[in-house]
Amino acid sequence: MSGGVQVSAGGSAGVAAGERWWPRNVQRGLLGATGVLGLIALWQVAASLSGVSPYFFPSPRDVAGAFAVLIDRGILPVDVADSLGRYLAGVGLGTAVGLTLGLALGVSRSAARVLGPLLNFLYAIVEVAWIPIFVIWWGYGLRVILVALTYVVAFPVLFNTATAVRATPRVLIDVVRALGASRRQVLTEVIVPAALPGIITGFRVGAGFAFRGLIFAEMIGAKDGVGYLILTSAANHATDRTMAGMIVVGTLWLLIDQLYLRPFERVTIERWGLVRNVQE
């Protein structure tokens, strides 16, 4: 979540696995599934025994029913498509902005010195605080969300890119220059590859904030999307739908993280032949 730098210790099967005949992954999967099922069972039992009205505390069965209705009526697919589309567009825009500015600030020390404090201050005014005034300016809708997401993604990308660019070994740049590379070539052949791990770290941090920002923006700045579904359902006493929406939020983030961020990270790092610095 933090965009941390640990390299997975998954390959550490050596300790106790020697005597087992089943692979470690199978054990992981089985136990993990048990945990999830156990939680659902516990939830069902708690909901049945507590006798609280399903409006207040819906059971897993209620939530599954709400899911079926939401999918059947085509509400959920539309909301999910809306949210995902906005998310991807906002993250893409934010990355482009952050990368451009970050490279500029990384290369030019004086620009960094002049603009640094202002950028720090703007980043401290979190996107959540901007969203209300965006709503005053532009009303409900796409623009509020896109600008808010661009904002929250651009800053971490910018800071991490600038830091990484500045950390590029001077020698590399000098060598490539001595070999007759143009300024542009220095940028694309040396600086960007060297800064890539930093860029990706910033991207991951921004992508995490942006997803929460999206849900919040949809709650107060939109009339559709999963965030809106969660909030209006609660207001309409359809708590089972609220919970269904929350499960969708969790699932979406897991999918984004596993299918989008991680592979992206892996491919870019492997392709450029970079190894992340492991801190121990």
Add this chain to the structure above:
Amino acid sequence: MCKNKAPLGALPFVVLGVAWLLAPMLAQIPPYALPTPGDVLERLRSGVADGSLPRDVLASLSRLLLGFCIGNGLAIPLGIAIALNRWVSDLLRPVLTFLASIGGIAWVPLAALWLGVGPGAVLFVIVNQIFFSTIYNTVNGVEAIPPVLRRAVLSHGARGVQVLKELIVPGALVELIVGLRTSMAYGWRALVAAEMIAGTNGIGFRVIAAVQWYQTDTVVLGMLVIGVLWLLLDELLFTRLERATVVRWGLLRETA
């Protein structure tokens, strides 16, 4: 170098301030969309004079710190305990990952239903956010300790508290501290968001209440306060903490 650092960095603020002053003259911007700096200053003065601003700041900050202490106080020991036992960690990891994925803000409507609109719901959301953010990072941090170190410590006969002191804390320190900072950043957003949707006081509530009456001066003041508070929190708590620990011990380079 330090001498001309401050004035240079102040320049963009001045430019922005002048642009803000001139904007209404150059373009047709209705006052409800953009208050003048004078309006915002006046709002600041009256807010401080009648004590409403300090009260809101205090309400938000105390909530954040309380949530931070409760969330981390629960998450760090639990996270370490979970990570130490492979079976428990395999069992709980997907559940924790999923709950961490939902994140605090999506809980706001449910929290408002369960605890009523007010401080309880806001605190619930912060604790939820911080707890799952930290426990996820703690489990990952402890599990990422190289098995070699673990075996070395264990084979030298370390048990119980010693394992904690010699292996877990030093081994996972970077992750733990980075995790604390991350949890605070998420917690701060969750706090402001929760106050806006389910709050009855605090800085987030003040901003959203002002939006409904198009009192943009209060909105802008609230945003500035949110920015200043976060800078202070980050600088006073985390930059110092990192400098005193992981940066000093050479585990983490300070980032700009």
